[in-house]
Amino acid sequence: MKFGVVVFPGSNCDRDVAYVTRDLLYQSTRMVWHEETDISDLDVVVIPGGFSYGDYLRCGAIARFSPVMQQVLEHAREGKFVLGICNGFQVLTEAGLLPGVLMRNRDLHFICDRVPIKVESTNLPWTQAYSPEQIITLPIAHGEGQFYCDQQTLSQLETNGQVLFRYESENPNGSINNIAGICNRQGNVLGMMPHPERASDARLGSTDGLKLFQGLLKRVEALAQL
Amino acid sequence: MLRKFKAHVYVTLRPSVLDPAGTAVQSGLQHMGYEVEQVRIGKYIELILTAGNENTAREQLERMCDQMLANTVVENYRFDLVEVAIEMGGAR
Numbered sequence: 001m002k003f004g005v006v007v008f009p010g011s012n013c014d015r016d017v018a019y020v021t022r023d024l025l026y027q028s029t030r031m032v033w034h035e036e037t038d039i040s041d042l043d044v045v046v047i048p049g050g051f052s053y054g055d056y057l058r059c060g061a062i063a064r065f066s067p068v069m070q071q072v073l074e075h076a077r078e079g080k081f082v083l084g085i086c087n088g089f090q091v092l093t094e095a096g097l098l099p100g101v102l103m104r105n106r107d108l109h110f111i112c113d114r115v116p117i118k119v120e121s122t123n124l125p126w127t128q129a130y131s132p133e134q135i136i137t138l139p140i141a142h143g144e145g146q147f148y149c150d151q152q153t154l155s156q157l158e159t160n161g162q163v164l165f166r167y168e169s170e171n172p173n174g175s176i177n178n179i180a181g182i183c184n185r186q187g188n189v190l191g192m193m194p195h196p197e198r199a200s201d202a203r204l205g206s207t208d209g210l211k212l213f214q215g216l217l218k219r220v221e222a223l224a225q226l
Numbered sequence: 227m228l229r230k231f232k233a234h235v236y237v238t239l240r241p242s243v244l245d246p247a248g249t250a251v252q253s254g255l256q257h258m259g260y261e262v263e264q265v266r267i268g269k270y271i272e273l274i275l276t277a278g279n280e281n282t283a284r285e286q287l288e289r290m291c292d293q294m295l296a297n298t299v300v301e302n303y304r305f306d307l308v309e310v311a312i313e314m315g316g317a318r
Contacts, residue, residue, distance in 0.1 A: 030231065057269075057295070058297055059295070060283065061297070062294070064294075065293075093299075094297065100299065101297055101299045101300050103243075103300060104246065104247060106246055106251060107246070108246055108247060148243070148299075148300060150299075171227055174246075
């Protein structure tokens with residue numbers, strides 16, 4: 001399975017993601033510069049956290065028009081996997097691959113914390129390695145993580161089981177319905193504010209995030225055996 | 227011939243969307259003794275563009291706003307447009 005990690009000017013979690021996929025999971029991984037126009041070799045594209053283009057105008061608003069994003073749209077259209085973490089989630093909503101928007105946190109501060117997250121649905125590759133309703137702990141680090149969408153979109157997300165991760169017990173940023181991560185209708189595009197890549201190496205205290213990547217690998221292995 | 231236009235673009239939060247930053251500013255103003263009922267914070271963007279005529283300039287601006295300058299999920303926009311003279315003889 002081949003991973004690509006998109007690097008925008010201002011991305012800062014790119015190497016953390018590559019560390020997980022390459023060094024912990026031994027998967028072929030390459031960094032994808034934002035000006036690249038061919039990513040057809042990749043199975044999974046990860047848009048990492050950071051401050052792409054300095055978060056100017058709105059988080060993700062300028063990154064969305066990078067040359068590589070056209071390719072990411074095509075990659076998603078083909079049903080291949082796209083994961084957006086934190087700033088990556090913001091980029092995916094701006095690009096229209098996921099609905100809604102990430103707004104300034106309710107209490108206006110940047111939050112850097114570890115928070116309990118409930119894994120909602122486990123019938124997708126992203127979450128299949130977790131048990132249903134499992135509560136995990138993941139780091140969050142964001143100033144604009146308040147998920148918002150209109151009521152109609154919200155009820156579609158809920159009805160279709162597109163909410164994969166929800167803040168448990170306390171809502172840190174004011175997200176509507178405590179939403180921490182959603183996927184698209186087809187399930188191949190996931191955006192989440194928590195950082196699974198920062199909770200993947202046991203030496204750093206937690207492996208709660210590693211299962212997300214492992215679930216993805218299981219899926220691809222299953223496909224390979226067909 | 228291309229003409230030059232200056233646009234003032236105002237991006238504001240939709241009325242249905244909460245503005246915690248605006249609320250914080252409102253409370254600050256109230257602490258100063260002003261009877262402020264509501265504060266909503268938006269963005270103001272100035273840009274200069276060239277286009278064949280005013281209609282084309284307006285169409286271009288609409289697209290810029292829809293595609294990048296505003297996120298219409300939570301924001302509204304409006305703009306004013308004025309034609310400015312093209313300076314002859316190069317830049318000063």
